[in-house]
Amino acid sequence: MQKTQTIILGAGLCGLSTAFHLRQDYLLLEKKSKVGGLAGSEVISGFLFDCTGHWLHIRNEKVRSLVASLMPNGFDTIARKAKIYLHGRMTDYPFQANLFGLRPQVLRECLRGAVEAALLRERIKKPALKSFLDYVRFHFGEGIAKFFIIPYNTKIFGVHPSEITSEWTQRFVPVPDIFQIIDGALGFSNEAMGYNATFMYPKEGGIQALSDAFFQRLDACRIMFRTAPSAISLKERFVEFGGERVKFDFLVSTIPLPELVMLTVDAPATIRSEARRLRSSPLRYINVALKVEKPLGGAHWIYVPEAHYPFYRVGSASNVSRGVALPGFSSLYVELANDRIVGEREALSALSAFLKEIGTIKDDKEIEFAVFREYTHGYVLYDRHCARARRKIIDFYRDNNIFCVGRYGGWQYGSMEDAIVEGMEVAWLIKQTG
Ligand SMILES: Cc1cc2nc3c(=O)[nH]c(=O)nc-3n(C[C@H](O)[C@H](O)[C@H](O)COP(=O)(O)OP(=O)(O)OC[C@H]3O[C@@H](n4cnc5c(N)ncnc54)[C@H](O)[C@@H]3O)c2cc1C
Structure with a gap:
């Protein structure tokens, strides 16, 4: 049986970053015929489409210099122009900080709710906020919850915000204070609020250009396209694909966590049952x-x-x-x-x-x-089972030198930058341990 130190599953940004930082002794398996995963683009009749919108926002200086070295002068920096369309009115994003322009009754309900919530926050310093709905009501009040946050998030997640927790919100949901909400209602713009107020985008080639820039620096012999594992063994430490088995010391999985568990022939029943809870x-x-x-x-x-x-x-x-x-x-x-x-x-x-x-x-x-x-x-879906199930599964694999990372590999709400950072970190860990 062949052997390689590290097998990486998935050539999205996380798998690419892992391979890039490992530099040697890895094999990268990708089920599609190109790299990028979500950070990939497709051409249809001369138009270039990303997977919906993929805008790069960077907080980590190491990622900033890595991206600059991969694509020197390759990006434009753009100030976000995002709007909300409600009841025939167009207002600025984020909704909660830019109520100006809403219908008067809606504006009043949002503002009253926000003031009531601010008064409540003065009294309750350590609230028990079990669900995302609790979180939203506490921070924004009833009106903002009713007109924007509940309906919008119900559409994304397919479930009511009372069914999900708020553990993913910190970075992604801007929380203005009551004075900012009042300013926004009076028309003093809070447009630049939030994690993606400015973002970077490749000058050419769509977001695929970023994934390709990683790919161009990898050893092409170490990447197998149109290749997905058919079985993984923890005890015998192999990945099976195309009728072959390759042994590994470390496995980095960026494929969806439930899929990894399904492929693991010797995963215990408890881990399988936790995986069934992930939604x-x-x-x-x-x-x-x-x-x-x-x-x-x-x-x-x-x-x-x-x-x-x-x-x-x-x-x-x-x-x-x-x-x-x-x-x-x-x-x-x-x-x-x-x-x-x-x-x-x-x-x-x-x-x-x-x-x-x-x-x-x-x-x-x-x-x-x-x-x-x-x-x-x-x-x-960060529902009430998610955190526990995810932790149990990820810790179990970690104990077996298998790292579950990336957006679906780590079963989390992450950005492109997060995927790059996780790849960096897991490569560092493997180099330290290996
Ligand atoms: C709709 C949407 C919009 C987003 N917009 C932004 C944004 O604007 N800015 C931002 O920073 N982030 C954005 N993100 C998040 C960002 O896309 C991800 O965090 C990041 O690209 C995840 O990279 P990854 O490598 O972890 O996962 P993926 O990109 O999912 O890569 C996983 C790879 O594994 C491969 N794979 C899957 N199963 C198998 C298998 N069995 N065997 C082999 N290979 C397999 C896939 O083909 C894929 O190439 C968005 C995400 C979504 C869903």
């Missing part, structure tokens, strides 16, 4: 080409919380980077809701109505094409 919402979206130059009033993306639209966000990569669409055209990505699954025809007719309503198109003929895409996993 996620799927990712369903539409790649659209339009015969208009600047859709969505120039916004990069628009949040659409109202339940009667079967999508929760509509974005335009060509509003960020002109080169992704053909001259005279533009592109959209439309992220479909998971609480009410509609067929393609209904989704398209709702999209067309929405685009007409906001003045992007006048006629359906301006929709050049629309291509639907679907992935099994989009967002991990």
Whole structure:
């Protein structure tokens, strides 16, 4: 049986970063025919589409210099233009900090709720916030929860915010204080708030360019495409694929955690039963080409919380980077809701109505094409079982020198930067131990 020190499963950013930092004695297995995973792009009739929107925001200086060395002068830095469309009004993102422009009754309900919540926070310093819903009500109040956060998140996760916890929110949900909320309601803009107020995007080639930049620095002989494991053994320490078995000392798995457990022939029953508890919402979206130059009033993306639209966000990569669409055209990505699954025809007719309503198109003929895409996993559901089940499984594998990392490998709500950092860290750990 052949042997390699480390086998890496999956050539998304996490697997690529692991391989890049290990440099030697690894084998990288990828089930698709190219690298990138979620951070990959596809070309459809001359238009370049990422997997919905993929904007790079970097906090870690090591990642910043790594990315700069991989792609010198390869990125534009862009100030986010994100909007919310509610009851026919367009307001700035984040909703909770930019209430100005909402219908008066809605604005009043949001503001009153926010003031009540602020008063409550004065009295209760250590609240027991079990669910995401508790968290939202406590920090933003009833109105903001009712008009934006509950409907929007129900669409993404496919379940009510009372079913999920708030452990993923810290970085992703901006929490303005009451003075910022009041300022935002009066029209003093809080537009630049939140983790992605500015972001980086490749000058050319879509987000695939970043994944390709890693790939170009790897030893091509160590990567096998269109290759997925059929079995993994902890005790005999092998990965089986294409009828062969290769032994390993370390395994780095970036493939979805439940799948890793299913493939592990000698996983204990307790771990299998924990894996059955892990839930996620799927990712369903539409790649659209339009015969208009600047859709969505120039916004990069628009949040659409109202339940009667079967999508929760509509974005335009060509509003960020002109080169992704053909001259005279533009592109959209439309992220479909998971609480009410509609067929393609209904989704398209709702999209067309929405685009007409906001003045992007006048006629359906301006929709050049629309291509639907679907992935099994989009967002991990942080329900009441998730933290415990995830911890048990990951610790179990860790004890066997198997590292479960990345967005679905580590079963978490992470960014591209997180995936790169985890790859860096796991490579360092292997080098220390190996
Ligand atoms: C809709 C959406 C939008 C996002 N937008 C942003 C954004 O704007 N900015 C940002 O920073 N982050 C964003 N993210 C998060 C970001 O995409 C991920 O955190 C990051 O790309 C994850 O990288 P990864 O390598 O962990 O996982 P993946 O990209 O999922 O890579 C896993 C790889 O494993 C392969 N694989 C799967 N199963 C097998 C198998 N059995 N055998 C072999 N290979 C297998 C897959 O083909 C894939 O290549 C977004 C995520 C989603 C879902």
